[in-house]
Each structure stands twice: as C-alpha cells, then as structure tokens.
Amino acid sequence: MPTPDRTSRDAIVLAARELLETDGLGGLTMNAVAQVVGVRAPSLYKRVDSRDRLIQLVAEATLTELSVLLDGTSDLAEAARTFRDFGRQRPAAFQLVMTPGPGTPSAGAEFGAAASAPILRIAAQLAGEQHALAAARMFTAWVSGFVSMEINGGFQLGGDLEEAWEFGVTGIRTAITASR
Structure with a gap:
C-alpha cells in the first residue's frame, strides 16, 4: 500500500519562500523545507526533484x-x-x-x-x-x-x-x- 501524500508542491514552495526571507538563500535547504512542511526530506523529492528546481x-x-x-x-x-x-x-x-x-x-x-x-x-x-x-x-x-x-x-x-x-x-x- 503506497504511503499517503503529506504535502503538496504549493505547500513546499510556500515554505521555501518563507525560509528564503528568514534564512536567506543559503538557509533554503531541502531539510529546512521538509521540517517546515512536516515531512522528511526524502519525501520532498516526490514533488521537487532538487534544490535548484525548488529555487x-x-x-x-x-x-x-x-x-x-x-x-x-x-x-x-x-x-x-x-x-x-x-x-x-x-x-x-x-x-x-x-x-x-x-x-x-x-x-x-x-x-x-x-x-x-x-x-x-x-x-x-x-x-x-x-x-x-x-x-x-x-x-x-x-x-x-x-x-x-x-x-x-x-x-x-x-x-x-x-x-x-x-x-x-x-x-x-x-x-x-x-x-x-
């Protein structure tokens, strides 16, 4: 049985935009975004394939x-x-x-x-x-x-x-x- 989706691309991008403002581009990491949206970092890759793509x-x-x-x-x-x-x-x-x-x-x-x-x-x-x-x-x-x-x-x-x-x-x- 597949695991349920716990976040969306829109939620990921919104979290990334917030992190960009608070922590700068250097603080915009997949781990930081995952923490904000409440998933583990590997789960983000289902929606966004890389940090560069996220940026x-x-x-x-x-x-x-x-x-x-x-x-x-x-x-x-x-x-x-x-x-x-x-x-x-x-x-x-x-x-x-x-x-x-x-x-x-x-x-x-x-x-x-x-x-x-x-x-x-x-x-x-x-x-x-x-x-x-x-x-x-x-x-x-x-x-x-x-x-x-x-x-x-x-x-x-x-x-x-x-x-x-x-x-x-x-x-x-x-x-x-x-x-x-």
Missing part, C-alpha cells in the same frame, strides 16, 4: 506575485512604488529575481515576460512603441538598483532617501518621455 519554483512564484501586483499599475510612478514596496516586503525574493548571483537558478523566461508586460505597456505609452523595450529596461534597471541598494543598506552618504527616490522617478520619467 527555480520560488523565483517563478515570486515573479508571478510581482506580475499580479504590477498588472494593476497604470503609470510609471505607481509601477515604481509597487516594485519598491515589493522589494521592501520581500527583500530576499526581490533579490532572487532581480539580482541573482552567478549560478543561481532562475525562473523560466515566460515568468519574466509576464512580469515585464505591465512595464512594457507603460513604457510604450511614454516613449512610443519604437523605444518601449529600451525604456522598460532603463526603468527596471534603475528601480532594481535603487531598491537593492536600499534593502542592503547601500546608501551611506546621508540625505533624504525619499527625496532621492522621487528625484529618480521624475528623472526616469523625463528621460523616457524625451525619447518619444
């Missing part, structure tokens, strides 16, 4: 969540705030998908495309279809860099960080619309 699933779930959040945005400032809020609330997940280290498993391209679609839409409205991809890349690079520096304590020169944020959002918008 990929976490990245895909992260981009899916970010895609849903961004899909509701209608302008550049709102999209920037959404990115920033997400990064502040889920810093490890943000870094996993926006600034992964060398060799870190990444999400499938379709997940990145889905998360990029709202930004491309807004960029096309501001810069025109011809420059939409370049504008979306510029926006994403700036937001990702700013938020990564913010969550890693990289701003060491003092000053008003909110003022810097607003200055940057305004500058990015100005640069994108100037290309039209």
Whole structure:
C-alpha cells in the first residue's frame, strides 16, 4: 500500500519562500523545507526533484506575485512604488529575481515576460512603441538598483532617501518621455 501524500508542491514552495526571507538563500535547504512542511526530506523529492528546481519554483512564484501586483499599475510612478514596496516586503525574493548571483537558478523566461508586460505597456505609452523595450529596461534597471541598494543598506552618504527616490522617478520619467 503506497504511503499517503503529506504535502503538496504549493505547500513546499510556500515554505521555501518563507525560509528564503528568514534564512536567506543559503538557509533554503531541502531539510529546512521538509521540517517546515512536516515531512522528511526524502519525501520532498516526490514533488521537487532538487534544490535548484525548488529555487527555480520560488523565483517563478515570486515573479508571478510581482506580475499580479504590477498588472494593476497604470503609470510609471505607481509601477515604481509597487516594485519598491515589493522589494521592501520581500527583500530576499526581490533579490532572487532581480539580482541573482552567478549560478543561481532562475525562473523560466515566460515568468519574466509576464512580469515585464505591465512595464512594457507603460513604457510604450511614454516613449512610443519604437523605444518601449529600451525604456522598460532603463526603468527596471534603475528601480532594481535603487531598491537593492536600499534593502542592503547601500546608501551611506546621508540625505533624504525619499527625496532621492522621487528625484529618480521624475528623472526616469523625463528621460523616457524625451525619447518619444
């Protein structure tokens, strides 16, 4: 008689996402996930065949969540705030998908495309279809860099960080619309 399933892939990915935030990528192990979901580590392999695949699933779930959040945005400032809020609330997940280290498993391209679609839409409205991809890349690079520096304590020169944020959002918008 086969043993009953004691967990699901969704529960495993959810546990892994929580561990990522509390223990970082190094603490995201099959043993740690198994402990959270209440099974032995070998049981996880029925649902996820490796740690690398688990990290990929976490990245895909992260981009899916970010895609849903961004899909509701209608302008550049709102999209920037959404990115920033997400990064502040889920810093490890943000870094996993926006600034992964060398060799870190990444999400499938379709997940990145889905998360990029709202930004491309807004960029096309501001810069025109011809420059939409370049504008979306510029926006994403700036937001990702700013938020990564913010969550890693990289701003060491003092000053008003909110003022810097607003200055940057305004500058990015100005640069994108100037290309039209």
